[in-house]
Amino acid sequence: MTKFTDLGLSPKVMKAIEDVGYDTPTPIQAEAIPYALEGRDVLGIAQTGTGKTAGFTLPMIHKLARGRARARMPRSLVLAPTRELAAQVAENFEQYAKYVKLDMALLIGGVSFKEQDKLIDRGVDVLIATPGRLLDHFERGKLLLTGIEIMVVDEADRMLDMGFIPDIERIFKLTPFTRQTLFFSATMAPEITRITQEFLQNPQRVEVARQATTSENITQKVVCFKPENRKVEGKAKRDMLRSIIKEEGDKLTNGIIFCNRKVDVDIVMKSMKKHGHSVGAIHGDLDQRYRMEVLAGFKNNDITLLVASDVAARGLDIPNVTHVFNYDVPIHSEDYVHRIGRTGRAGRKGWAFMLCLPHEQKHLDGIEALVKQPIPRMEIDTPTATKPERTERPKKARPPKQEEAKPVVAEAVVEKAVDAKPTAPKEQPRKKPRGPKGNDNNKIKGLGDHVPAFLLR
Ligand code: AMP
Numbered sequence: 001m002t003k004f005t006d007l008g009l010s011p012k013v014m015k016a017i018e019d020v021g022y023d024t025p026t027p028i029q030a031e032a033i034p035y036a037l038e039g040r041d042v043l044g045i046a047q048t049g050t051g052k053t054a055g056f057t058l059p060m061i062h063k064l065a066r067g068r069a070r071a072r073m074p075r076s077l078v079l080a081p082t083r084e085l086a087a088q089v090a091e092n093f094e095q096y097a098k099y100v101k102l103d104m105a106l107l108i109g110g111v112s113f114k115e116q117d118k119l120i121d122r123g124v125d126v127l128i129a130t131p132g133r134l135l136d137h138f139e140r141g142k143l144l145l146t147g148i149e150i151m152v153v154d155e156a157d158r159m160l161d162m163g164f165i166p167d168i169e170r171i172f173k174l175t176p177f178t179r180q181t182l183f184f185s186a187t188m189a190p191e192i193t194r195i196t197q198e199f200l201q202n203p204q205r206v207e208v209a210r211q212a213t214t215s216e217n218i219t220q221k222v223v224c225f226k227p228e229n230r231k232v233e234g235k236a237k238r239d240m241l242r243s244i245i246k247e248e249g250d251k252l253t254n255g256i257i258f259c260n261r262k263v264d265v266d267i268v269m270k271s272m273k274k275h276g277h278s279v280g281a282i283h284g285d286l287d288q289r290y291r292m293e294v295l296a297g298f299k300n301n302d303i304t305l306l307v308a309s310d311v312a313a314r315g316l317d318i319p320n321v322t323h324v325f326n327y328d329v330p331i332h333s334e335d336y337v338h339r340i341g342r343t344g345r346a347g348r349k350g351w352a353f354m355l356c357l358p359h360e361q362k363h364l365d366g367i368e369a370l371v372k373q374p375i376p377r378m379e380i381d382t383p384t385a386t387k388p389e390r391t392e393r394p395k396k397a398r399p400p401k402q403e404e405a406k407p408v409v410a411e412a413v414v415e416k417a418v419d420a421k422p423t424a425p426k427e428q429p430r431k432k433p434r435g436p437k438g439n440d441n442n443k444i445k446g447l448g449d450h451v452p453a454f455l456l457r
Helices: 011-020 027-038 052-064 083-096 113-122 131-139 156-161 165-174 190-199 230-251 262-274 288-299 333-340 358-371 388-392 402-419
Strands: 042-045 076-079 104-107 126-129 150-153 180-185 204-207 218-224 255-259 279-282 305-309 323-326 350-356
Touching: 011 052, 011 083, 027 042, 027 052, 027 180, 027 204, 042 052, 052 076, 052 083, 052 150, 052 180, 076 131, 076 165, 083 104, 083 126, 083 288, 104 113, 104 131, 113 131, 126 131, 131 165, 150 165, 156 165, 156 180, 156 190, 165 190, 180 190, 218 358, 230 262, 230 323, 230 350, 255 262, 255 333, 262 279, 262 305, 279 288, 288 305, 323 333, 333 350, 333 358, 350 358
Parallel strands: 042 180, 042 204, 076 126, 076 150, 104 126, 150 180, 218 350, 255 305, 255 323, 279 305, 323 350
Antiparallel strands: none
8 A cells, every 4th residue: 555655745745744644645646646746747537535635735735845936926726616625725735835835825706806916916836716716817917827837627527517618728828838737527528538638748647436336324315206286396395304304303413405506505594494403505606704604613513404506515525414415316426426425424324315306307317327226215204285185275275384485486487497507606607807896805805714824924
């Protein structure tokens, strides 16, 4: 088995690894780090949870330790699809670079341009950014990418889902041809292959086995049911969800409820709150400060249930949870494996429940084909619109309860989008240059209590 000492990392980096408490490199680290240190381009096929962040940050720190940053010309660039992921990469850098003097800047939406400009003006070794925000800075003339020695693209498959590929191509073209590129993606869609062929130079491909299996520690169940009509689907699902949560009782200490659409994240969160649950939500349209606060609350166990979209939750280092609820059947089968992989970690027990309506059956079939096993069906009685006898009630017998009336309307409006792609994040693909947002001020906004220390320096 490869040891960290075999990888060729500098003593200062090794010391930081020791402090963090890692014993052995993960497979992606063992494979990618030596090539990255040699200066090779690396194409890493790895999912989140494999230790890929350290796989690129450690060699970057080792290499950047030599040399100095010049004003407005960062020496390295890490692109991440969401603000949270970018902030998480920044936290990793902080941890691993504590014995090396490196200046960093995090360019994400929700943080004041002015503060970010100040950092860039001073000169940074490492720039960590979401694509849209990076291009905003570039277009404001505040940033030159011609000094980039190392560029990392993290979670390229998510970038593709979110429509960022044109931005990524543009950013590649703004950086020097001589740069080293470390490119990570969980899957290799044709569009991603095309980009890597165009912008990577003879890359070393390193791959860790795709996660197509689910942990044996996780008890999986799916509830397939048919509400009386599509208008009450949302309410039926929420009632069902609450029934399951009630049945789980004390087994449930903390759980994540995944929805396919942002609108449902909001609706489910409000509904759970109304029914007395301790709950928070994260998705790409929510205010950054709120998102960070919710995550912190969930990590500290102040919040029991987190309602989330895949994009917002993807790659987030969330502690083990007892329960995962798939409010919707994920459209991409692999998302099921990611979602339920949040529970049953480190040998602990976990429970994963999924709600499946008839029109979601095709996605359920896809998941079962991927994990190569049927997901056990569960029958559960709910006091809701799912019961057949209610179809016999006169149509206008009773208006929906006040608290549920709004969600049903909202769902009816978005019904057509059921099979749409997963929720898009706030950082949308850019169509035309954007100026600074009106709400800039001198304060670092949007990071709650989690402002990485380097932003405060
Ligand atoms: P990532 O896939 O980069 O999001 O990392 C997933 C988790 O693995 C993070 O919590 C890391 O702190 C942790 N991790 C990364 N490298 C190692 C390692 N060599 N040994 C143990 N844990 C690690």
